[in-house]
Amino acid sequence: MALTPVRTINNLIKNTTPSLYHVAARANSWWSGVEMGPPDAILGVTEAFKRDTNPKKMNLGVGAYRDDSGKPFVLPSVRKAEELILSQKLDKEYLPISGNAEFCKKAIGLALGDDHPALTDGLNVTVQGISGTGALRIGSTFLSKFFPGPKTVWLPAPTWGNHVPIFKHVNMDVQQYRYYDPNTCGFNFTGALEDIRKIPENSLIMLHACAHNPTGVDPKDEHWDELSKVIKERKLLPFFDMAYQGFASGDVAKDAYAVRKFLADGHKICLSQSFSKNMGLYGERAGAFSIICNDKDEAARVLSQVKILIRPLYSNPPLHGSRIVATILNTPELHSIWLNDVKGIIFPSSKQFNMAERCEGHNFSLFLNSSIWLNDVKGMADRIIAMRSKLKANLEKEGSVRNWTHITEQIGMFCFTGMTPQQVEKLTKEHSVYLTKDGRISVAGIASTNVDYLAHAMHQVTK
Amino acid sequence: MASSRFCEVQQAPPIEVFAVSKAFTDSTNEKKVNLSVGAYRTDEGKPWVLPVVRKVEQELAADNTLNHEYLPILGLEAFSTAAAKMLLGATHPAITGGRVTAVQTLSGTGGLRVAAEFLGRVLKYNTAYHSAPTWGNHNLIFKQAGFTNIAPYRYWDGGKRGLNFDGMIEDLSNAPENSVIILHACAHNPTGVDPTQEQWKKIADVIEKRKLFPLFDSAYQGFASGDLDNDAWAVRYFAERGFEMMGTQSFSKNFGLYNERIGNLMVVVKDTACIVPMKSQLTLLVRGSYSNPPCHGARIVSRVLNDPALFEEWKGCIRTMSGRIIEMRKGLRERLEKLGTPGTWDHITAQIGMFSFTGLTAAQAKHIADKYHIFLLSSGRINMCGITTGNIDHVAEAINDAVCNITN
Numbered sequence A: 001m002a003l004t005p006v007r008t009i010n011n012l013i014k015n016t017t018p019s020l021y022h023v024a025a026r027a028n029s030w031w032s033g034v035e036m037g038p039p040d041a042i043l044g045v046t047e048a049f050k051r052d053t054n055p056k057k058m059n060l061g062v063g064a065y066r067d068d069s070g071k072p073f074v075l076p077s078v079r080k081a082e083e084l085i086l087s088q089k090l091d092k093e094y095l096p097i098s099g100n101a102e103f104c105k106k107a108i109g110l111a112l113g114d115d116h117p118a119l120t121d122g123l124n125v126t127v128q129g130i131s132g133t134g135a136l137r138i139g140s141t142f143l144s145k146f147f148p149g150p151k152t153v154w155l156p157a158p159t160w161g162n163h164v165p166i167f168k169h170v171n172m173d174v175q176q177y178r179y180y181d182p183n184t185c186g187f188n189f190t191g192a193l194e195d196i197r198k199i200p201e202n203s204l205i206m207l208h209a210c211a212h213n214p215t216g217v218d219p220k221d222e223h224w225d226e227l228s229k230v231i232k233e234r235k236l237l238p239f240f241d242m243a244y245q246g247f248a249s250g251d252v253a254k255d256a257y258a259v260r261k262f263l264a265d266g267h268k269i270c271l272s273q274s275f276s277k278n279m280g281l282y283g284e285r286a287g288a289f290s291i292i293c294n295d296k297d298e299a300a301r302v303l304s305q306v307k308i309l310i311r312p313l314y315s316n317p318p319l320h321g322s323r324i325v326a327t328i329l330n331t332p333e334l335h336s337i338w339l340n341d342v343k344g345i346i347f348p349s350s351k352q353f354n355m356a357e358r359c360e361g362h363n364f365s366l367f368l369n370s371s372i373w374l375n376d377v378k379g380m381a382d383r384i385i386a387m388r389s390k391l392k393a394n395l396e397k398e399g400s401v402r403n404w405t406h407i408t409e410q411i412g413m414f415c416f417t418g419m420t421p422q423q424v425e426k427l428t429k430e431h432s433v434y435l436t437k438d439g440r441i442s443v444a445g446i447a448s449t450n451v452d453y454l455a456h457a458m459h460q461v462t463k
Numbered sequence B: 001m002a003s004s005r006f007c008e009v010q011q012a013p014p015i016e017v018f019a020v021s022k023a024f025t026d027s028t029n030e031k032k033v034n035l036s037v038g039a040y041r042t043d044e045g046k047p048w049v050l051p052v053v054r055k056v057e058q059e060l061a062a063d064n065t066l067n068h069e070y071l072p073i074l075g076l077e078a079f080s081t082a083a084a085k086m087l088l089g090a091t092h093p094a095i096t097g098g099r100v101t102a103v104q105t106l107s108g109t110g111g112l113r114v115a116a117e118f119l120g121r122v123l124k125y126n127t128a129y130h131s132a133p134t135w136g137n138h139n140l141i142f143k144q145a146g147f148t149n150i151a152p153y154r155y156w157d158g159g160k161r162g163l164n165f166d167g168m169i170e171d172l173s174n175a176p177e178n179s180v181i182i183l184h185a186c187a188h189n190p191t192g193v194d195p196t197q198e199q200w201k202k203i204a205d206v207i208e209k210r211k212l213f214p215l216f217d218s219a220y221q222g223f224a225s226g227d228l229d230n231d232a233w234a235v236r237y238f239a240e241r242g243f244e245m246m247g248t249q250s251f252s253k254n255f256g257l258y259n260e261r262i263g264n265l266m267v268v269v270k271d272t273a274c275i276v277p278m279k280s281q282l283t284l285l286v287r288g289s290y291s292n293p294p295c296h297g298a299r300i301v302s303r304v305l306n307d308p309a310l311f312e313e314w315k316g317c318i319r320t321m322s323g324r325i326i327e328m329r330k331g332l333r334e335r336l337e338k339l340g341t342p343g344t345w346d347h348i349t350a351q352i353g354m355f356s357f358t359g360l361t362a363a364q365a366k367h368i369a370d371k372y373h374i375f376l377l378s379s380g381r382i383n384m385c386g387i388t389t390g391n392i393d394h395v396a397e398a399i400n401d402a403v404c405n406i407t408n
Helices: A005-016 A018-028 A041-051 A076-088 A101-112 A131-146 A163-168 A189-198 A221-233 A257-264 A296-314 A320-330 A332-344 A355-359 A372-397 A405-409 A421-431 A451-462 B016-026 B051-062 B077-088 B107-122 B137-144 B165-173 B197-209 B233-240 B272-287 B296-306 B308-339 B362-372 B392-405
Strands: A124-130 A152-157 A173-178 A204-208 A237-242 A270-274 A286-292 A414-416 A440-442 B100-106 B127-132 B149-154 B180-184 B213-218 B245-250 B262-268 B355-357 B381-383
Touching: A076 A320, A076 A332, A076 A372, A076 B051, A101 A124, A101 A257, A101 A270, A101 A286, A101 A320, A124 A131, A124 A296, A131 A163, A131 A237, A131 A270, A131 A286, A131 A296, A152 A163, A163 A173, A173 A189, A189 A221, A221 A257, A237 A257, A286 A296, A286 A320, A296 B107, A296 B137, A320 A332, A320 A372, A320 B296, A332 A372, A372 A405, A372 A451, A405 A414, A421 A451, B051 B296, B051 B308, B077 B100, B077 B233, B077 B245, B077 B262, B077 B296, B100 B107, B100 B272, B107 B137, B107 B213, B107 B245, B107 B262, B107 B272, B127 B137, B127 B165, B137 B149, B149 B165, B165 B197, B197 B233, B213 B233, B233 B245, B262 B296, B296 B308, B308 B392, B362 B392
Parallel strands: A152 A173, A152 A204, A204 A237, A237 A270, B127 B149, B127 B180, B180 B213, B213 B245
Antiparallel strands: A124 A286, A270 A286, A414 A440, B100 B262, B245 B262, B355 B381
16 A cells, blocks of 8 residues: 555654654644554464465464364354253343353352352352453452562463463563473473572462463473472462363363362462363353452452452453353253363264254253263363374374474373474475464364374474 | 451442442332433333344354354454444445444443553553543543543533533633543433534534544444434534544443443544554454453344344334333423422433433432432432333332422
């Protein structure tokens, strides 16, 4: 697009006299001083993928689950829940600021166990957030105002890119502790402990509950036990980001090990949860933010302040996604089918059965199905784990002599392949495989029809 | 017991509108009436899900090609474009000239917050003006977005129960350059008092002269007069005059989609080359706040706005809602005048939209709540939608009693 004469003049002035530029700019438009923001690393990958005309192209960038045909997957438990919700003809009145109460109750119940003493004693503040991002933002906003310790959050290195602006936008600092070991493509346990031991007392530390993003590297249970001890010694406040419960191992309890262990060890944690991946509700923005407080009175005070912060953000949260989640988790049958669906994503060798078979003999009009959901979740987790195995096996078949064990050792949606930026660039340019520069691939984007293509391509650029 | 990090956290003051609604819910009086929260009610006093909305939801649910994938960070473009056209008119020169951009937001509140963050953090503005009175959340939003100077401009004239036009012009004339001026596009909340077209022209003159930045809050388009074009007159006039400006839109009321949080932030620029950098900055703000907006409400509104038959059906629904409100306004005024309630009551029908600033005092409001279990805000604001043919006599009686017997 040709520059307008006004902009040409502005550019001239800008290059000669910066102060004059601003005066001239203001005279023409309010916006001429607005600089171009940096492009989003991940969306940029998708955009480049879309432009590519190679029929064999693969998008391993964005973290959204795909079925074995490479298509978005709407969970059967979700469809069933939506049908039921529609039939109930409920109204569309504003939710309270804190969101859908049933959703909040079931969400934290999923994380901790429904009968966890913290919940039965009413020690939790749980509010609905705009999915995981929104929940984290409620948390960062609350902590930036009320956290009595240093206004700094300690993040694992590396971490989900968006953690940084979520805290920086509320004027908090970010620091890092070692986490990923590029030599082993695994967890740097010694490094993490060393760094955490040096974090100033009473600080805030962020932890990925399971299926670490972007590395896929999770501490083992024994590691978590030790981390809990050290974090307690340093008197740190743990803020867990749990975006993949159920989605990592296929087992919701297993994936919540760290969160539950920390609580058992006496930590009063903050927690953000997302239902984007484990219920496939990405665009419906269903999430929750929780703080475990000392007592009921403190919980009431904290809740009142959290609500004050939510109101000027967006007043109250959207209903649709939260209603689906609550419906699924509230109904035993849907719940377990969901669990199975999620597991199926990780281990697709499990039998995939169709809705009609499952529904036969059941009266679904009232029994909506948390068990269907558990099934759905298992299905997803199962498929991902199978793709990991296949990828590793195919790389070996290609004759690669590199160590690819981390592919099957890592967990969840993502895999930190260990490829360098140069290798990544080659992979994209020469093979139309799209991923982020850090070598992270979304395993969910691999299908049984192209896993061998991917293995071949990866071998070509790494041999 | 181990001491807690949060033991110093004080109980926050309750937000009035929700506290009053709670008082209504808790009341067991069978004649209770809720005139506080801003949501439409049918003549049976029930929430109303628009038939066109239910129809579209059925269609969406039956459509197996739809999934729940992430929307783009800036939302559903088909929705935003249609919404901007609804506000400015599809043939508005700003639109045909490509000088309008719009992004989906978390209803009106979310739109205002994104606007405030952009104006404050990217353009580095620090001063904002809002009407006195205004929607309570305006102040909070701009404060949270980092504005250090938030001031009122005179608006409501309690004496004549209308617009304090001279006061408004004077205050705007004294506003420093680059002040953000929050204007209600129509159906002013809480007063129901809108400037006339002539007054809008003069307001525009001052804003232009003082180099102020107009930000329109449009939460009631169609809901006020029943006519979308009518209710958008001020916004369109400003855009036509060549202002650069922003407009936030809420679809909570006019679509009855309160809890789906569907809104739009529309920006009118002079130079189309600014649009791309501006969107990139908006992207960063949204990403760090909630990543991307919810899709359900966006799909519904987009479907309706983009389908001629559904659009007509929806316009019928708006006429139904605004029509009932206008009926209640007429009815309430007639009853108060018939009862001989002291004072003048023509403001009830002169005002427009969901709300009316009755002129009742806080003491009178409290009396009405305590004695009649009719709940309104201490500012004297009532939600006309809470009035039905079934309770209008009761409401009139209560107001009459309060005005006659409770003085400051």
